[in-house]
Amino acid sequence: MKVNMENIVLHTVLWFRKKSFFVVTNRTLKMVMPLAIIGSFFQFLWRSIFSPTSLISNICYFENWLPDSISKAIWYASQGLSTVIFNTMGLFMAYFAAQFTAKLYRKDSQMAGLTGVLSLLLCSYRFHNPASSNSQMTFNWSVLGINSLFFAIVIGYGVGMIFRFFGTNFRHESHENYRRIEKRAFASFKPLIISLIIGTIIGVAATLIGFEVGASNVYQFFQNEGENNLNLWQYIVVVILSLLLSWLGISQPLVKLAPNNFSGTNIANLNYALKHGSSWNVPNKFVGNSFYQAYGGFGGSGLMLALLIALLLVYKYQSTTKVARWAFLPTLFGSNQGALVGIPIFLNPLYLLPYVFFPIINMIIAAAVVAINWVPSSVYPFLTGTPGPLIAFIGTNGNWNALILSIILFLMDIALYIPVVKLAAKVEDEINRINEEERLGIAFK
Numbered sequence: 001m002k003v004n005m006e007n008i009v010l011h012t013v014l015w016f017r018k019k020s021f022f023v024v025t026n027r028t029l030k031m032v033m034p035l036a037i038i039g040s041f042f043q044f045l046w047r048s049i050f051s052p053t054s055l056i057s058n059i060c061y062f063e064n065w066l067p068d069s070i071s072k073a074i075w076y077a078s079q080g081l082s083t084v085i086f087n088t089m090g091l092f093m094a095y096f097a098a099q100f101t102a103k104l105y106r107k108d109s110q111m112a113g114l115t116g117v118l119s120l121l122l123c124s125y126r127f128h129n130p131a132s133s134n135s136q137m138t139f140n141w142s143v144l145g146i147n148s149l150f151f152a153i154v155i156g157y158g159v160g161m162i163f164r165f166f167g168t169n170f171r172h173e174s175h176e177n178y179r180r181i182e183k184r185a186f187a188s189f190k191p192l193i194i195s196l197i198i199g200t201i202i203g204v205a206a207t208l209i210g211f212e213v214g215a216s217n218v219y220q221f222f223q224n225e226g227e228n229n230l231n232l233w234q235y236i237v238v239v240i241l242s243l244l245l246s247w248l249g250i251s252q253p254l255v256k257l258a259p260n261n262f263s264g265t266n267i268a269n270l271n272y273a274l275k276h277g278s279s280w281n282v283p284n285k286f287v288g289n290s291f292y293q294a295y296g297g298f299g300g301s302g303l304m305l306a307l308l309i310a311l312l313l314v315y316k317y318q319s320t321t322k323v324a325r326w327a328f329l330p331t332l333f334g335s336n337q338g339a340l341v342g343i344p345i346f347l348n349p350l351y352l353l354p355y356v357f358f359p360i361i362n363m364i365i366a367a368a369v370v371a372i373n374w375v376p377s378s379v380y381p382f383l384t385g386t387p388g389p390l391i392a393f394i395g396t397n398g399n400w401n402a403l404i405l406s407i408i409l410f411l412m413d414i415a416l417y418i419p420v421v422k423l424a425a426k427v428e429d430e431i432n433r434i435n436e437e438e439r440l441g442i443a444f445k
Contacts (some may be wrong), residue, residue, distance in 0.1 A: 004421065009350075013427050016349040018434075020104060024157055029344040030095040035092065036146070037326050038219040039085035042339035043332035046078035048385025055383040086337065090144040090152035097153045098272050101160020108170040111188040112163040115195045118157040120144065122199030123155060127207040140206075142215070142252060146337055149346060150249030159195045166191040169412045215252075223256040232367055235288020235361055239296070243356040246301055249346045254301055257289075266290065269379040271309035279376040279396055286367060287377070294378040294395050294402075295366040298388035298410055300336030302351070305388060306413035308339060313414075317428055333385045350427060354420050361416075362409050366392075375401045 006079070016022050049056045050071055062071055098116025103109035124143035143151055167188040178182075187278040205211075225238045265284050273279040299305025308331055311324040323342035331339050345351050369375050378395030385392060389410050393403040 001184065008421060010426055010430070013423075014378065014430055017427065017431060019300045020336040021157055022349075024097055024100045024160070025102065025153055026154070026223060026344065027100045028093055028153060029341050029346060031096045031100075032089065032342075033323060033338075033342040034093050035085050036341035037323070037338035038145075039082045039089075039325065039429045040330040040335040042078040043082035043086070043335040043337070044333050044385075046075050046082065047335065048333040049076065050075040051384055054159055054385040058159060063237075069190060081245040086146040087141055088144060090120060090148055091117050093149055093152035094156035094159075097156025098159040098163070099156075100166070101157050102163040104160070105164040106169050106171070107163040107167040107191075108184055108188055109172070111184065111192065112167070113156075113158050115163070115188075115192050116159040119195050119199035120152055120155050120160050122196060123151075123202045123206065125203045126355065128203055129199050137282075143276045146169075146341075147251040148249070149251075151261070153347070156200075158198075159191075162195050162198075166194055173282035217323075219252050219256045222253040224439075232286040232288045232291060232363070235292070236363060239288070239292055239357055239363075241250070241358060243301060243359065247348075247352055247355050251301075253316055266379065269377065273379050273397070279379045282375070282377050282379055285370060285377045290378050291363045291366055291393070292359065294392035295362045295406065297391075298362075298406075298413065299339075300334050301359075301389075302336075302339075302345060302414045303362070303417075304331050304339045304345075306335040306358075306410060306423070307343070307345075307351075307354075307417045310417035311343070312419075314418055314425075315355065315421050316425055317386055331440065332387050334388065350420065350424055354417060358413055358416055365409065366405065369405055375399065375405050378402065 008133040017026070031408045043113070048054050051057060052064070094116040095113040098119075099109040099113035101113035120143070121139065124140045126138045126140060142148055150196055167190070170184070170187075204254075222238065222242060223233065238257065245251070246254045265287055266289075269279065269282040269284055269287065269290075272282045297303070299308070305328075308324045308328050311321055313330075315321055315324075320343065324339070327336070327342055330336070339344055343351075345355055375392075376396050376399055378392050380395050380397050382391055382394040389406045390403070392406045393399065396402040
């Protein structure tokens with residue numbers, strides 16, 4: 001039965017992976033992986049080391065011995081690099097998605113990539129009212145950043161398909177003369193114009209219907225749930241939806257859902273704990289956001305730290321384990337974008353269920369343990385950059401049972417991810433076999 005289920009999953013994942021959209025998505029994510037790794041590393045520097053509210057900064061007492069000018073310079077540089085990389089990631093995704101799609105169908109991939117970037121900019125452009133005197137060019141930056149990768153991939157893929165149907169066949173040559181370049185330029189006019197017209201229509205429609213305002217209202221809903229939801233089970237439903245959207249490449253809801261230690265509920269719990277010296281009998285023991293924060297996010301969304309360790313333990317492909325090593329340190333301190341893009345997790349059918357439901361399993365087990373009064377509720381605030389397995393320990397003011405529970409859950413998460421990682425290796429084996437057959441001229445459908 002286990003073998004049959006494994007074969008079903010294997011063939012289902014392979015069916016998805018052979019579709020052109022997923023082929024393009026995988027290649028695009030691999031291409032931008034270095035940027036994501038670098039961005040997550042610098043995010044780790046400014047959030048988890050040189051931020052005055054970070055755990056490492058307070059442990060090392062940087063303010064006592066590190067010159068303020070040096071600390072600020074590193075903080076500004078790290079913050080600037082990570083922000084620029086992550087807030088423009090969509091442009092690179094649109095470029096490579098369009099490029100790889102066009103290349104897949106033997107069209108002009110370079111012109112398709114350029115068109116993909118322009119189309120995404122048009123879709124995210126804030127068109128001004130004709131009566132307005134404001135001529136400044138502005139964009140909806142949330143569409144261009146790492147939290148909206150799905151939109152960028154879809155737009156890039158769409159542009160590539162336009163080049164497929166309206167562009168001319170193209171074969172790249174290392175040395176091109178003037179006539180050939182001119183011919184390429186003229187041949188790209190039709191798909192270029194069609195793509196830009198569609199991009200403009202989407203951008204104007206988004207402006208007229210208030211897409212940005214509507215999206216902000218949706219994101220506000222998730223933020224409100226993260227701050228005020230008292231019902232653990234209702235919160236679990238919202239977390240599942242947020243993780244599903246995050247897997248798709250729409251991470252903004254999960255960012256907004258991130259727990260707020262200063263919500264009314266958390267403040268009430270904290271005041272009780274400070275008054276009575278412990279968090280054992282706080283008035284709201286089952287606050288959903290506290291359980292997700294303490295037990296559902298080891299290494300960020302989807303328990304990425306456990307997945308990276310599982311990859312390092314049993315995965316045999318060095319390219320992926322190399323990404324896991326590079327992404328490990330930032331992920332340990334909660335900056336997991338490099339892992340999400342580099343493994344990749346986004347739009348990878350194999351990791352959908354583990355990414356969405358493994359954190360929920362942790363939360364339910366932790367809630368059961370709190371219900372039998374073996375572990376107190378996690379109510380105390382913690383510093384940024386605190387490693388995931390230590391959050392419950394700090395959030396319970398140093399309760400050793402909470403640390404033991406976190407370690408048990410963390411080891412369980414690694415054990416749960418190991419079969420998934422082994423199945424990922426089998427998928428990779430099969431894809432490599434298919435690619436080798438293609439190279440040898442053996443057709444497959």
